[in-house]
Amino acid sequence: MSSVLDIPGIPAALPPLLLALAREQRVALVGGAVRDLLLHRVHNDPWRGLPDLDLVVEGRAGDFVRRLERALPPGSLRAVLEHGAYGTVELELVIDGAPVLLDVASARRETYPVPGENPRVSLGALADDLARRDFSINAMALDLASGRLLDPHGGQVDLQHRRLRWLHATSVADDPTRLVRGARYAARLGFELDPASREQVRATLAAWPWAWAPGAPPGQAPAALGTRLRMELELLLKREPWRPALGALQRWGGLVLLDSALQADRRWQQRLWWACRFQLPLLPALVAGAADPMALAERLQLPHRQHRLLAQWLLLCRRLAAAAPAPGDAAAWCELLEAPSQSVEAVTLAVVAGGGPRRPLLRWLLRWRQLKAPLSAAELIAAGWRPGPELGAELRRLRSQRLAQERC
Known part of the structure; x- marks a missing residue:
């Protein structure tokens, strides 16, 4: 893996620009692109298509983006969306007629003072940024200036064994939506949680470290947690093979994050299959199996139309x-x-x-x-x-x- 040039589908004009900017500010390619490229080049997996390119820079992401904007060919920058709280910038580019989605983030540290709440964020080094991630297979980076692969948490070994391994002993407690993300990877990549990670899931869910639990008034649930759960579920149902993804989540005990009745439910596959047949949105069909569908809809902050659909059905x-x-x-x-x-x-x-x-x-x-x-x-x-x-x-x-x- 010598450089970003090795990634299929990248417009030829983009890598030289990124490599030139990497000489002024440390920049690394991280996340799914690195993982998928290793799976394709080293482990002979089929190429799954060009994902969004995630770049992490040491220092301010905005400074890097401004230099990139000046270096881009005229008219190639179509949209810019900045998220100041997390130091990230989303760019929509069209270069040589090819669309590219580029996410640029400042390297950061994260701490979770309260489990399940949004983390506290501060600027950090690239090593700090890799250490805050969910799984070892997502904690690798390709340094653009040197072309070196950085793998401080053993992600390559886990790729070889096709396993998902948490980076930290509190990964699930800090952010339980990581479990839904893991189910997405399990379905898409054919991976499985390693035994220690499954034990962390079991122990965390048994202890239930969060201030709110299913059955309590939904309005008291952390809004950020409900929103993140809904967003991860929407991605799972929209982008992944939902049967193996939800099957993995149930097998790991993770559907209890939504509702204990859903964890015990054996009819969700039938409901979602019929929902596909009738072109209904899948998330309300899943939520319909909860002990109290309206409470779960409120906690997940379902869109108004889906909330109304469940109310009319009931x-x-x-x-x-x-x-x-x-x-x-x-x-x-x-x-x-x-x-x-x-x-x-x-x-x-x-x-x-x-x-x-x-x-x-x-x-x-x-x-x-x-x-x-x-x-x-x-x-x-x-x-x-x-x-x-x-x-x-x-x-x-x-x-x-x-x-x-x-x-x-």
Whole structure:
């Protein structure tokens, strides 16, 4: 691994610029690009495509970015987003027609005064930055100026054995969302937690070191932790093979971070498979298996639309439990399911996650809701009906007659 030039897909004009700037300020390529390149070059894994390029600089990331901006070809910088609290800058570049996402971060130290809360951050050296990471396989760096691979935590050995190993004895307690990230790597790379790391997960979850626990009021949960959990789950469901990823998380006991009922759930694969079939968002389908889905939705700070979907689904479940129509009464099912408080997505979630008799729900979803009155409003008006409430009532009566001919 002599230089950044070895990475497939990098526009030819970019490496010389980065290498020139590395002579003025220490810069290293870190994270997924280094890991994936080693897997590809050394262990013959297929190249998984160019990831975002993560650069760590000693000193201020903003200083490096400003020099890079001056060195880039005109028009190649499309967007810049700076996160001052963590000393990071996201760059969207287009060089020689090829898009590149570049994350530049100041080398930093992190401490976690309270488990699960956001860390305290201060500037540090490259060695400090590598030491703060989650797994050894992500704690390697390629020094751009020298071309040397830096591996102070044994990441290459863990790559060889295809294992995930925490860097610290408190890695899970400091940030439990790392466990979700580990499940993502397990699914994508085919890796497994090493025995000591699995024991850390077991011991940490058994001791539950965080100030809030499932079952407590969701509003008291650390907002940062809920948001990070949701973001990691969204990445898992969007970018990874979700079956092996969630399977690993459950196998490690990690679904208890969300809810103990989800940890014991054996139906999540079926729910998510049906959600894919019906093009429902996967996260609400997962959350639907919790003991209290609305409390979990609040804790994870689900988007408003997903929160509303779960609320509508639970309302439908209560209505069906109280007084479900006869299975073959298509008109009564249409009246219930087409109420203003319901939505097609909520009925679909009832099919996916349960909550009522599936057959009539499916019949409504796939056929009954599409059926109209045999005569249109225009045809009734042509026959002498006047626009108004009576016309609407007649259309509903005619539709009910047609629905009465349906069988469940």
